[in-house]
Every structure is written in structure tokens, then in C-alpha cells.
Amino acid sequence: MKNNPFWKKTLEIFAATIVIMVFWYLLAIYVKNNILPTPQEAMKEFFMIFHGTLWEHFYISAYRVVVSIIAAMLLAVPLGLLLGREEQLDRYIAPVVYLVYPIPKIVFLPVVFLLMGLGNLPKIFMIGLIVFFQILVTTRDASKGVPVQNIHSMTSLGARKRQIYYHVVWPACLPKILTSLRISLGTAIAVLFFVESFATTEGLGYFIMDAWSMAAYSQMFAGIIGMSFLGLILYIVLDIIEAKWCRWQYL
Amino acid sequence: MINTYELSLTYNQAENPVDALRDVTFDLAEGESMSIIGPSGCGKSTLLFIIAGLLQPTSGRVVIDGSEPEGPGAETALILQDYGLFPWKTVFENACLGLKVKGYKRKDLQEIVIPILQKLGLAEFMYSYPAQLSGGQRQRVAIARSLALKPKILLMDEPLSSLDALTRETLQHFILDIWREHKLTLVLVTHSIEEAVFLGQKICVMSDRPGMIKEMIENPMMGCPGFRKKQQFHEMCSRLRSLLGVEQQ
Ligand SMILES: Nc1ncnc2c1ncn2[C@@H]1O[C@H](COP(=O)(O)OP(=O)(O)OP(=O)(O)O)[C@@H](O)[C@H]1O
Ligand SMILES: [Mg+2]
Numbered sequence: 001m002k003n004n005p006f007w008k009k010t011l012e013i014f015a016a017t018i019v020i021m022v023f024w025y026l027l028a029i030y031v032k033n034n035i036l037p038t039p040q041e042a043m044k045e046f047f048m049i050f051h052g053t054l055w056e057h058f059y060i061s062a063y064r065v066v067v068s069i070i071a072a073m074l075l076a077v078p079l080g081l082l083l084g085r086e087e088q089l090d091r092y093i094a095p096v097v098y099l100v101y102p103i104p105k106i107v108f109l110p111v112v113f114l115l116m117g118l119g120n121l122p123k124i125f126m127i128g129l130i131v132f133f134q135i136l137v138t139t140r141d142a143s144k145g146v147p148v149q150n151i152h153s154m155t156s157l158g159a160r161k162r163q164i165y166y167h168v169v170w171p172a173c174l175p176k177i178l179t180s181l182r183i184s185l186g187t188a189i190a191v192l193f194f195v196e197s198f199a200t201t202e203g204l205g206y207f208i209m210d211a212w213s214m215a216a217y218s219q220m221f222a223g224i225i226g227m228s229f230l231g232l233i234l235y236i237v238l239d240i241i242e243a244k245w246c247r248w249q250y251l
Numbered sequence: 252m253i254n255t256y257e258l259s260l261t262y263n264q265a266e267n268p269v270d271a272l273r274d275v276t277f278d279l280a281e282g283e284s285m286s287i288i289g290p291s292g293c294g295k296s297t298l299l300f301i302i303a304g305l306l307q308p309t310s311g312r313v314v315i316d317g318s319e320p321e322g323p324g325a326e327t328a329l330i331l332q333d334y335g336l337f338p339w340k341t342v343f344e345n346a347c348l349g350l351k352v353k354g355y356k357r358k359d360l361q362e363i364v365i366p367i368l369q370k371l372g373l374a375e376f377m378y379s380y381p382a383q384l385s386g387g388q389r390q391r392v393a394i395a396r397s398l399a400l401k402p403k404i405l406l407m408d409e410p411l412s413s414l415d416a417l418t419r420e421t422l423q424h425f426i427l428d429i430w431r432e433h434k435l436t437l438v439l440v441t442h443s444i445e446e447a448v449f450l451g452q453k454i455c456v457m458s459d460r461p462g463m464i465k466e467m468i469e470n471p472m473m474g475c476p477g478f479r480k481k482q483q484f485h486e487m488c489s490r491l492r493s494l495l496g497v498e499q500q
Contacts (some may be wrong), residue, residue, distance in 0.1 A: 093413040149331055156303050156329035156401070157349040167348065248339045251382040 005243070013232075026156065035217050042221035049222055058226050061196065061204040064120060065188050065230065068127035069181065076135035077177055081169050084143020085138075097140075101133050106191060113199065123195040123203075131184040138180035142173040175249055178242045180248055182235065189231050204230070253279040253302060253404065253436060258311035259461075260297055270461035271297045277455060277467060281403070284430055284437035284473070286451030288444065288491065294348060294462030295440040299406050302438065303329045315404070320436075328397035332409045335393045336381045342368070342392050343377040349400045367395045387418040395428065404436045412442055423449050427474060444495070447484070448487045456494050466494060 006144040021039045022183075037045075040115045046054070054097075083090045109126055112119025116122035146169055154164045209219035260273040261268050271294040281286050287295050289481050294479040300306040303314055304323040312319055315326065323329075324454060328349070336345050347360045356361070368374050371391045390410055397405060407426075411419045423446060430437045430450075441447050447454050468490070474482045 149333065149335075150298070150337070152305055153329070153331050153335045154352075155305055156323050156326060156327070156349075157352050158323050159352045165351050167340075167352075171337070172425075174339075203275065246339070248380045248382065251380050 009239070034097055037218045037221055039140045041090075041218050042225060045218040046222040049219065050226075054222060054226055056089075057062070057202060057204050057207040057223070058230065060095060060202045061192060061227070062230055062233075064196075064203065065127065065185075065192050065234065067122040069131055069184060071124070072128040072132040072184070073135055073177075073181065076132045077114075077139050080136045080139025081143045081165060083140045083170060084146070084173075085165075090140075092166050097133070097136065101137060105130050105133075107195065109195065110197075118199050123192070126195050127188050127191045131188050134184045134187060135180045137152065139173060139177055142176035143169055146172045173241070175246050178238060178246065180239055185231065185234055185238070193227065199236075252281045252316055252414060253277075253438070254314040255302070256305040256312050256314070258298070258301060258308045258313065260294070260301065260306065261309045262409070272308070273463050274289050275462065275464055277453075277464065279438070279453065281316075281436055282434050283452050284435075284439070284450060285442055285453040285455055286439045286447040287455045287457060288441055288447040288495070289457030289462060289465075290459050290495070291442075293457045293460050295457060296408050298462065299329070299408050299438065299440055302404075303406050305329075310435065314427075314469075320454075322430050325400070326403040328400050328402035328405050330390075330397055330405070330410050331395045332412060335396075336389055338381050341378050341380055342373060342384070345381065345392055346373075346395045346399055349396055353400075364395070366398050372393050385418075387422055388424060390414065390423070398429070398433065404438070405430070406439055407437070407439045409440055409442060411446065419443075419446075420498045426450060431474070444488050444491045444497075447491065448484060454487075454491065456491065 022059065024039045028036045050058075083093055107128075109122075112122045112126055116125060149166050150172065151164060154168050159167065192203070192207070193205040196203035197209045201205050204223050208220055208223035208227070211217070212224055255275055255277055258272055260272040261270050264281065268458040275298060277285075287298065289295055294359075294388055297306065299475050301308050302315075304320045304327065315324065320327070337348070340348065342389065346364045347355075350363060352358055353428075365374070365377075368377060371394065373388065373391055373395060376384060376388065381392065384392070393410070410426075411422050426437075426439075427450060429435070437450070439446075439450050441450075448470060450473070452473045454470050456465045456468065457463065468487075470487060472478055472481065476483075
């Protein structure tokens with residue numbers, strides 16, 4: 001059990017949680033203001049309201065983040081792999097990416113809300129759009145960096161293009177793609193909070209803002225804990241995928 | 252059988268085109284072996300890639316068994332120095348790759364590949380990843396992958412250059428055995444004078460860039476028992492050494 005990576009990880013997360021709690025506690029004592037409740041109060045509130053109200057907000061937020069990341073990934077990964085290898089295509093598309101990537105796309109939120117209404121779609125679209133470019137750029141660079149010798153050795157075996165992508169380009173880029181997903185996850189949750197704080201009555205972002213407006217600070221922190229859990233769970237999922245698919249990286 | 256006629260190749264880079272090969276002409280009979288040696292950057296890899304069908308020459312032609320190949324042929328297998336194996340595939344998957352690409356079924360893969368791995372002493376590492384093998388074992392996997400394709404022509408680009416001297420010698424004997432047993436036509440690029448003499452019935456000495464054939468040496472004693480210890484071996488090595496201009500330095 002000592003060497004089991006699963007237990008090791010669990011233990012690490014547990015220890016880190018305690019460290020954070022201690023700091024939080026000390027800060028709360030120091031600030032002495034009910035805008036910053038102690039971790040005990042916040043946790044108590046969290047477990048009290050999770051089954052009642054918080055759960056639904058958690059669920060809808062998780063849904064928005066997961067769908068947008070998956071959609072962005074399904075589009076960005078194949079396109080990125082192609083752009084990295086097909087110079088002709090890259091020559092046309094790279095300048096566009098170059099121009100669009102640095103634009104803070106969140107500024108289009110009003111337009112997106114106007115065009116797509118106030119449902120889930122504009123929120124998913126907004127998160128997906130931002131995350132799409134992060135994944136695209138990383139994947140493209142990774143794909144460009146696949147050593148030409150790797151490609152040669154595959155070609156010399158008589159492989160066709162599709163097979164080269166399947167056996168070489170995709171597995172070679174997978175670790176970097178997972179890293180880009182990890183980075184995107186942080187971005188996605190930040191954007192989630194932002195898009196959920198307007199014109200909606202569902203989601204953790206709304207829950208936190210609503211609690212704030214009512215000065216229900218324990219409740220607000222319960223929402224914050226919920227959001228942290230959401231990030232943590234998705235992070236762990238990515239870790240599991242990496243351990244399964246990229247075992248060769250850790251030998 | 253490999254015939255090349257006045258092969259030339261210029262890499263057309265944007266700024267300065269590089270003349271990598273010029274007028275390379277040689278014939279290699281079926282079952283013969285040839286080693287290629289020459290200064291770094293003289294176009295040895297380029298020549299090998301052209302024979303493998305990975306690069307098209309700027310002018311001249313390659314004829315393999317009477318016809319000009321279009322793209323990588325089924326008869327030809329290429330082994331590269333470092334990047335041939337894929338770290339994300341196990342030894343077995345790596346060894347199967349050539350067959351898999353050609354559409355073989357899973358059952359056939361095992362039937363063909365497992366005996367080869369056994370013979371190369373890799374059976375117990377079937378499910379290991381390349382990172383878990385020694386350099387010599389890795390090269391043997393690369394050889395296994397090529398042999399699985401039952402090639403007639405085996406092209407090797409400095410296959411042993413990253414190995415220590417002992418492993419290197421062992422694998423040279425190993426390549427010699429495989430060459431004999433499978434009656435391969437072998438072309439081997441190397442930086443090592445001893446290796447060139449040990450494994451080449453012909454030794455193609457190339458000049459500095461643009462790569463031309465400086466001299467084609469016949470090496471009839473190659474492969475005879477105990478060659479490495481014989482007088483002729485050392486004479487051949489010193490001849491190569493002076494041809495390559497090593498002594499002066
Ligand atoms: N893709 C390429 N584009 C442009 N120039 C290249 C390319 N590949 C090789 N060259 C140039 O062509 C020349 C021959 O290269 P090649 O790789 O065939 O040399 P080599 O004899 O195999 O060298 P080494 O012994 O160091 O492996 C070199 O000068 C190199 O700079
Ligand atoms: Mg070379």
C-alpha cells in the first residue's frame with residue numbers, strides 16, 4: 001500500500017488540504033470579520049446545504065465546464081495535429097490563429113448573450129471558445145515538434161498518412177495535450193464563474209454571487225468550496241487518464 | 252539488387268541550397284553487403300533515404316530489382332539510429348508495427364513476431380517499453396521489426412553508434428549472422444572504420460560534401476571466421492584510415 005500511487009496521491013491531497021485549512025483558519029482569526037468565516041463554519045455550511053440546494057448548482061456548473069472542454073478538445077486537437085504537420089494548411093490558418101489568440105475573447109460575452117440567448121449555449125460557447133485556442137496552440141506546437149525521424153521511420157514501414165497520425169503524431173502529442181487540458185481547466189472554471197454571474201439563476205457562479213448579495217458569507221464559502229471540488233475532481237480525472245494512456249512517460 | 256545511376260540531390264532551402272550528393276553510382280548484387288563511411292554531413296543518410304524511397308533524388312535514378320521504386324517498397328526495411336522505436340509502444344507493439352501497417356491480423360502478428368523476438372533474446376521483454384531496455388536491446392527490437400517484414404534489402408543508418416564498444420561488437424556479429432541467414436542485401440552507414448570493414452563486402456568511402464564516391468573498396472575477406480583478428484582486417488582498416496585522412500590530424 002505504501003507504494004500504491006493512488007494512496008500516495010490521496011494522502012498528498014489530504015495533507016495539502018489540511019495545510020490550506022490551517023492557513024485559512026489563521027487568516028480568519030486574524031481578520032475577525034464575518035466576511036471570512038473559519039473553515040469549520042464554511043465546511044459545516046457546505047455539508048448542510050449540499051444535498052438541498054448546492055448540489056443542483058454544482059451539477060449544472062460541472063455540465064457546462066465538461067461539455068465545453070470536451071467540445072473544444074474534439075475540435076482543437078485534430079485541427080492542431082493537422083496544422084502542425086501540414087505546412088500548406090498551416091500557412092493559411094496560422095496567421096488567423098496568431099491574430100485571434102491574444103484577443104481576450106471574454107469581451108464578446110455581451111454579443112454572445114445577445115446572439116445565443118440566456119441558456120446554457122452561450123456559456124458553453126464562451127468557455128469553449130477561450131479554451132479552444134489554448135488547446136489548439138499547444139497541440140499544434142507539439143505536433144510540429146514530432147521528430148522528422150519518427151515520421152521517416154513510419155513512412156519506411158509503408159505507412160499511409162492516416163496511420164502516421166494514429167501511431168505516431170497522436171501518441172507523441174498526447175502528454176502535451178493533457179497538459180494543455182489541465183491549464184485549460186483552470187481557465188474554464190474562471191470563465192465559468194464569470195459567465196454564471198450574469199443573467200442566470202443556476203450554477204455555482206450564480207450561487208456565490210447570490211450569497212454575496214445577501215451577505216450570507218458562510219453560504220458563499222460553501223459555493224467556493226463547491227467550485228474548488230469541481231476543479232479538483234476534473235483534475236483527478238485528467239490524472240487518471242494520463243496514468244492510463246501515457247504510462248510510457250513515467251518509466 | 253540495387254543499382255544507382257548518377258544520383259544527385261540538392262536540398263532546396265530558402266536561403267542557401269545544399270548540395271548533399273553528387274553523381275553517386277554503384278551496383279550492389281543480391282545478398283551482398285556494403286558499408287558506407289565518410290565525413291559527417293557528407294550525405295550518407297541522404298543516400299540511404301533515397302534508396303529507401305523516402306527522398307526523391309534531384310537527378311539520377313535508383314533501380315531495385317530492375318524497377319524504379321515509387322515510395323517505400325515492401326522489400327526494403329530501414330533502421331534508423333535513434334528514433335526508430337516509439338516510446339509509447341511496447342516491444343511487441345513496436346515489433347509488430349510494420350506488419351500492422353500492412354493490415355495483418357492480430358493472430359498472424361503473434362505468429363510472426365513472437366518467434367523473431369524469441370530468437371533475438373527479447374521474449375521476456377515483450378511487454379516492456381523501450382525506455383526500460385538497454386541501448387543494445389532497443390536496437391535488437393528495431394531489427395526485429397524489420398525482420399518481421401521479411402525484407403530483401405536491409406538499410407541501416409548508424410544503427411550501433413550509440414552503444415558501448417562491447418555491445419557494439421556483439422551486435423555486429425549479430426548483424427552478420429542475420430545477414431547470412433536471411434540472405435539480405437545489406438547497406439550499412441557507419442562512422443566506425445572497424446565496423447565498415449567487419450560488415451561490408453564492399454566499402455563505399457565518400458568524400459566531403461557534396462557527397463561523392465571517393466573509392467569503392469572490395470573487401471573479400473569479410474565474414475570469414477576470426478576476421479577481426481586477422482592481419483588483413485587491420486590492413487584494411489589502415490587503408491580506410493588513410494583514405495579518410497584520419498592520420499594527418
Ligand atoms: N532536410 C534537410 N534540409 C536541408 N539540408 C539538409 C537536410 N538534411 C540534410 N541536409 C544537409 O545535407 C547534408 C548531408 O546530410 P546527411 O544527413 O545525409 O549527412 P550524413 O552523411 O548522414 O551525416 P552524419 O554522418 O553526421 O549523419 C548535410 O550537410 C546537411 O546539412
Ligand atoms: Mg546521418
